[in-house]
């Protein structure tokens with residue numbers, strides 16, 4: 001007694017959940033095929049009318065066998081429904097795979113970047129290295145590899161990253177501009193999206209973009225193409241370097257979706273470097289997604305799942321943090337926390353710190 005839920009329906013819910021998890025990797029690939037081979041799209045177009053296997057066969061490049069197993073995988077995954085006449089329709093969940101940009105960005109990221117790598121989880125845990133990255137690149141970590149990732153992994157990686165940060169920037173750029181900073185240091189500037197948004201919103205501000213050299217070259221091209229490079233500077237940096245120091249003299253040091261890329265010891269070193277670089281009145285803005293500050297359970301699930309991407313693909317050390325850990329690390333680094341704001345973009349938080357000196 002005891003370890004099985006006593007209520008029969010609770011028990012069968014639990015069994016169903018367990019089996020969807022166990023067969024998840026297979027059903028997941030089934031759903032990816034249903035989407036990428038256009039089955040979901042066909043059913044979406046037909047709406048309530050739906051379509052039989054025969055109708056779909058005439059419209060798709062799939063064998064009868066192939067379409068049968070995919071449709072049944074869609075039923076098992078809860079993505080499709082079928083009635084007594086054999087008419088298939090999209091279930092509510094299935095609609096998300098065609099209509100919801102977040103579900104689509106997550107699906108492409110998991111399918112193209114994480115899926116094969118995930119089989120190397122145990123080796124990654126044992127070695128402390130992202131052993132799954134070998135499926136995509138020979139570089140030491142995903143950040144060294146970003147500009148040379150093979151397709152479709154590269155497109156899916158950037159689509160996933162930008163999907164979340166673009167929405168956070170929309171809320172945060174006006175808040176930052178309102179503070180009227182003259183000099184901003186964007187650490188982990190990536191493709192320069194935030195720098196572009198800030199430079200376009202505020203014609204007085206100057207932005208220094210700091211990142212690994214390969215990524216910085218991509219950001220420089222982006223800013224030049226948009227005619228925004230005149231008020232930008234580029235600062236190549238390796239945040240894992242043992243003698244890390246950040247340039248000084250900035251009103252705001254900005255770290256968006258950056259600290260999750262590092263293990264706790266490195267987060268502490270980076271925050272200490274930020275604390276040393278901050279002048280009087282200077283602020284560090286930490287913008288990240290913390291699983292304990294999400295309003296939706298789905299968001300917390302997404303974040304905890306993403307942690308395993310850091311383990312197997314990124315570098316074997318990063319993770320999606322909870323805010324209590326980040327606040328503790330900030331204090332340990334000699335920063336004083338001035339404010340924490342949640343629910344920015346799609347569940348980002350912004351922790352504003354000053355130097356405690």
Ligand SMILES: C[S@@+](CC[C@H](N)C(=O)[O-])C[C@H]1O[C@@H](n2cnc3c(N)ncnc32)[C@H](O)[C@@H]1O
Nearest residue numbers: 143165188190211212215237238239240256257
């Ligand atoms: C997840 S991306 C976030 C990018 C961007 N700030 C955003 O909000 O979308 C992390 C960034 O950190 C950079 N990065 C990772 N490791 C680094 C390192 N050791 N030194 C410098 N930059 C690094 C990556 O190149 C990438 O641009």
